[in-house]
Amino acid sequence: MSVSLPPAFATPRVFAPVVTPFTAELGIDAPRFVAFCRWLVGQGAGLALFGTNSEANSLSLSERHALLDEVIEAGIDPARMLPGTGACALPDAIALTRHACEAGCAGALMLPPFFYQGVSDEGLFAYYADVIEAVGSDQFRVLLYHIPQFTGVPITHTLIERLIAAYPRTVVGIKDSSGDWANTSAMLEKFPGFAVFPASEALLGKALPLGAAGCISATANIQPHAIASLLNAATPDERAVWEGKVATVRLAVQAQPMIPALKHIVAHFANDAAWARVRPPLTAMDSGQAGALLRQLEALDFSMPSLATVAAVAV
Amino acid sequence: MSVSLPPAFATPRVFAPVVTPFTAELGIDAPRFVAFCRWLVGQGAGLALFGTNSEANSLSLSERHALLDEVIEAGIDPARMLPGTGACALPDAIALTRHACEAGCAGALMLPPFFYQGVSDEGLFAYYADVIEAVGSDQFRVLLYHIPQFTGVPITHTLIERLIAAYPRTVVGIKDSSGDWANTSAMLEKFPGFAVFPASEALLGKALPLGAAGCISATANIQPHAIASLLNAATPDERAVWEGKVATVRLAVQAQPMIPALKHIVAHFANDAAWARVRPPLTAMDSGQAGALLRQLEALDFSMPSLATVAAVAV
Numbered sequence: 073m074s075v076s077l078p079p080a081f082a083t084p085r086v087f088a089p090v091v092t093p094f095t096a097e098l099g100i101d102a103p104r105f106v107a108f109c110r111w112l113v114g115q116g117a118g119l120a121l122f123g124t125n126s127e128a129n130s131l132s133l134s135e136r137h138a139l140l141d142e143v144i145e146a147g148i149d150p151a152r153m154l155p156g157t158g159a160c161a162l163p164d165a166i167a168l169t170r171h172a173c174e175a176g177c178a179g180a181l182m183l184p185p186f187f188y189q190g191v192s193d194e195g196l197f198a199y200y201a202d203v204i205e206a207v208g209s210d211q212f213r214v215l216l217y218h219i220p221q222f223t224g225v226p227i228t229h230t231l232i233e234r235l236i237a238a239y240p241r242t243v244v245g246i247k248d249s250s251g252d253w254a255n256t257s258a259m260l261e262k263f264p265g266f267a268v269f270p271a272s273e274a275l276l277g278k279a280l281p282l283g284a285a286g287c288i289s290a291t292a293n294i295q296p297h298a299i300a301s302l303l304n305a306a307t308p309d310e311r312a313v314w315e316g317k318v319a320t321v322r323l324a325v326q327a328q329p330m331i332p333a334l335k336h337i338v339a340h341f342a343n344d345a346a347w348a349r350v351r352p353p354l355t356a357m358d359s360g361q362a363g364a365l366l367r368q369l370e371a372l373d374f375s376m377p378s379l380a381t382v383a384a385v386a387v
Numbered sequence: 388m389s390v391s392l393p394p395a396f397a398t399p400r401v402f403a404p405v406v407t408p409f410t411a412e413l414g415i416d417a418p419r420f421v422a423f424c425r426w427l428v429g430q431g432a433g434l435a436l437f438g439t440n441s442e443a444n445s446l447s448l449s450e451r452h453a454l455l456d457e458v459i460e461a462g463i464d465p466a467r468m469l470p471g472t473g474a475c476a477l478p479d480a481i482a483l484t485r486h487a488c489e490a491g492c493a494g495a496l497m498l499p500p501f502f503y504q505g506v507s508d509e510g511l512f513a514y515y516a517d518v519i520e521a522v523g524s525d526q527f528r529v530l531l532y533h534i535p536q537f538t539g540v541p542i543t544h545t546l547i548e549r550l551i552a553a554y555p556r557t558v559v560g561i562k563d564s565s566g567d568w569a570n571t572s573a574m575l576e577k578f579p580g581f582a583v584f585p586a587s588e589a590l591l592g593k594a595l596p597l598g599a600a601g602c603i604s605a606t607a608n609i610q611p612h613a614i615a616s617l618l619n620a621a622t623p624d625e626r627a628v629w630e631g632k633v634a635t636v637r638l639a640v641q642a643q644p645m646i647p648a649l650k651h652i653v654a655h656f657a658n659d660a661a662w663a664r665v666r667p668p669l670t671a672m673d674s675g676q677a678g679a680l681l682r683q684l685e686a687l688d689f690s691m692p693s694l695a696t697v698a699a700v701a702v
Contacts, residue, residue, distance in 0.1 A: 098477070098517075124502075129475040129476065129500075129502035129503070130475060130476050130477060130500065130502075130503075131476055131478075132448070132476045132478040132479050132482075133447070133448065135476075135478065160444040160445060160475075161444065161445050161446055161447045161450075162413070162445060162666055162667055163446075163447040163450065164447050164448075167447075184668065185444075185445065185667070185668045186501075186502060187439075187444035187445075187501060187537060187538075188444070188445075188537070188668055188669060189536065189537055191668040191669065191670075192668075192670055194670050195667050195668035195669055195670045196667070196668050198667035198668070198670070199667035199668050202413075202667060221504065222502060222503070222504055223502075224539065225668075351477055352477055352500070352510050352511070352513035352514035352517060353499065353500045353503055353506040353507075353510035353511050353513070353514050353540075354503060354506065354510055355506075355507055355509050355510045355513070
């Protein structure tokens with residue numbers, strides 16, 4: 073079983089699940105978001121808008137529609153975008169996916185519906201199939217999103233096989249956020265040509281030799297250039313150097329609540345405290361925790377070059 | 388700590404999480420839904436529209452808005468309604484709750500946001516507080532919805548205490564769908580006057596003497612009169628008789644996938660196969676399973692009196 077990967081997935085190979093800034097009233101802050109997207113693209117990253125780290129499930133349908141439109145109207149190339157379009161309600165998933173398709177995005181990263189538990193592969197197949205048929209485009213690409221620790225709803229290999237068989241041009245890959253290497257490596261082996269994105273850059277060293285497509289990773293928000301360098305390393309030695317750099321930052325950040333930590337780091341390097349806001353049910357880091365994390369990153373010589381300049385446009 | 392329960396929660400004491408019928412294209416079938424609501428009210432039940440058994444999380448925001456409007460425009464009293472208005476996205480929860488409030492519903496049954504896992508009580512408090520403040524009505528009542536086996540996000544006693552302290556007139560009760568009797572009984576003891584609705588009618592025998600408010604239960608869709616009779620029994624002996632009747636039906640149904648089973652039973656007694664449809668990710672029962680369940684119910688002398696007559700209006 074094999075699928076052919078469209079060029080949009082060949083470069084960039086690193087996608088950031090772009091963190092979403094909020095206004096003081098917890099509305100969407102589109103200008104800051106656009107500026108940050110611009111910075112990420114400048115650093116070599118693709119934009120996995122509306123991912124888990126984007127607090128996407130804390131955004132309404134109309135907020136997601138409007139924000140995607142704003143980013144594209146600001147001149148950022150939709151071919152670099154892989155928005156999250158999965159939803160519990162089938163009509164929402166159809167509306168979001170159709171919009172991403174019509175906007176010319178490279179594809180969509182689709183969560184399964186995640187309220188009902190213990191659902192069958194048959195029910196999940198029907199959900200994905202209904203979305204794909206409703207969108208009805210030969211040009212559009214779907215990546216499945218396996219994150220059972222949040223959804224409780226795994227994407228099984230049987231489901232993947234069935235979807236690839238039914239929609240070989242459309243269902244072209246998966247983000248495996250399970251962190252379960254046995255699952256990632258089994259998919260790489262079973263589905264040649266299928267674009268498998270491991271949970272984090274931590275697995276790239278093992279996954280790239282087996283044909284992994286790249287990386288859609290939380291810390292791509294703050295170290296996109298380093299992860300891109302890892303992915304594009306010309307030699308094993310060069311790759312090892314980037315792996316080391318990338319890992320120390322990841323380890324510091326993942327010891328904290330991930331989304332609040334990423335936003336505090338962006339706030340610091342953008343010189344813009346507004347970035348630290350999160351929507352309930354998440355809570356911002358307290359200043360003690362945040363200060364300790366920033367000192368740790370400073371000790372690693374970590375920075376987000378030129379972010380303050382790019383971000384200043386939005387303030 | 389004590390809250391005063393508004394009269395709307397005193398009667399009816401049994402609420403059905405109304406199952407939602409779909410058209411052949413899987414759109415909302417409002418006429419069938421209205422007819423079924425009318426039947427439930429005639430049988431003495433309140434309407435917990437948009438609950439778990441209603442496939443509420445498989446419906447879009449606009450579908451839920453429109454359907455609530457249709458039921459009220461059809462002349463069914465909103466004071467008997469307790470719609471589900473919780474959502475992952477705060478703006479959605481605000482919009483749904485405000486709409487239920489403006490429509491004159493008895494209250495709202497609010498899920499916590501259920502995508503992010505391991506969230507803090509502080510974050511959940513902020514979510515509920517933001518909704519209550521945004522709705523901004525002294526007249527509106529909120530029931531919390533504890534169903535951790537689906538959400539992964541428990542409503543802790545600490546959170547309940549904090550919400551009651553901040554909003555004693557608004558946060559007046561909880562539906563405890565955990566099935567964990569230790570939790571239900573502890574809440575009944577700790578929060579006198581707080582309207583605690585146990586997971587199912589199976590717990591009423593133990594819960595009513597401790598002050599339980601009533602029952603919001605899956606099988607209230609099919610045996611509302613029997614559950615109401617149980618709740619209103621004048622003597623322990625009378626209650627025991629109804630408990631026995633109610634339990635045999637519940638045991639037969641809960642051995643099956645609950646929502647498809649309820650819909651098959653409604654389809655059978657409404658004499659209207661359209662009722663059996665579910666939205667993905669759920670799947671309908673196969674006819675073999677469904678037939679066996681119906682034969683089992685027949686052996687129990689179970690029926691849904693007058694449903695076929697009421698439902699015929701919608702077809």
